[in-house]
Amino acid sequence: MIKKPLFLILLLLSCIFLSCSKSSKQNTSETQSESEKPKIIAKSFAYPIGEKEFITEAKDKKDKWYNAQDFGENRHLGEDWNINSGGNTDCGEPVFAAADGIVTYADDAGTGWGNVIIITHNLPNGEKVQTLYGHLEKILKSSGEVKKREKIGTIGNADGKYLCHLHFELRDESCLLWNKVFIGYSPVRKGWLDPSDFIDKNS
Numbered sequence: 603m604i605k606k607p608l609f610l611i612l613l614l615l616s617c618i619f620l621s622c623s624k625s626s627k628q629n630t631s632e633t634q635s636e637s638e639k640p641k642i643i644a645k646s647f648a649y650p651i652g653e654k655e656f657i658t659e660a661k662d663k664k665d666k667w668y669n670a671q672d673f674g675e676n677r678h679l680g681e682d683w684n685i686n687s688g689g690n691t692d693c694g695e696p697v698f699a700a701a702d703g704i705v706t707y708a709d710d711a712g713t714g715w716g717n718v719i720i721i722t723h724n725l726p727n728g729e730k731v732q733t734l735y736g737h738l739e740k741i742l743k744s745s746g747e748v749k750k751r752e753k754i755g756t757i758g759n760a761d762g763k764y765l766c767h768l769h770f771e772l773r774d775e776s777c778l779l780w781n782k783v784f785i786g787y788s789p790v791r792k793g794w795l796d797p798s799d800f801i802d803k804n805s
């Protein structure tokens with residue numbers, strides 16, 4: 603049996619170890635960033651890929667992009683953006699911030715995800731949303747402020763798991779997985795918004 607003082611020391615040491623390993627994560631502190639003044643307001647939104655701010659979800663000649671798996675389709679929590687020519691033709695294409703904001707997560711999220719960036723956006727009405735950019739080949743912006751259409755990364759394939767595409771999510775503050783990477787699919791979509799609808803309404 604462990605004596606009480608020794609047990610307390612062990613408990614203290616494990617607490618220190620846990621807090622150290624937690625703080626060594628690459629995630630940037632949202633609270634710290636948000637305390638910075640003045641607040642960056644996301645006045646308008648744009649699509650995160652393509653040469654122009656706005657693209658269509660259809661595979662048409664209006665632009666070279668299409669949404670291969672819509673929000674809600676197969677319980678999908680985001681949109682999968684691809685170049686019309688398909689396959690891996692979009693590997694390395696630039697990914698842009700959808701609006702002004704702060705990068706609050708940038709890390710390799712592991713199998714099935716690869717590199718992920720989350721940006722927190724303050725809306726003019728005081729509410730907040732987050733945009734999530736998944737399966738990135740490269741993370742080019744891992745912290746701090748970003749401007750709308752600023753290049754933050756490149757399209758990847760989640761370390762070879764898929765053909766290259768951008769998995770793009772948009773969440774509001776009711777999302778229980780705020781600033782966290784989830785599994786990309788769920789029958790319960792509370793807190794996740796249709797990204798294209800939101801961009802079209804807030805352009």
Ligand SMILES: [Zn+2]
Nearest residue numbers: 680681682769
């Ligand atoms: Zn997806």
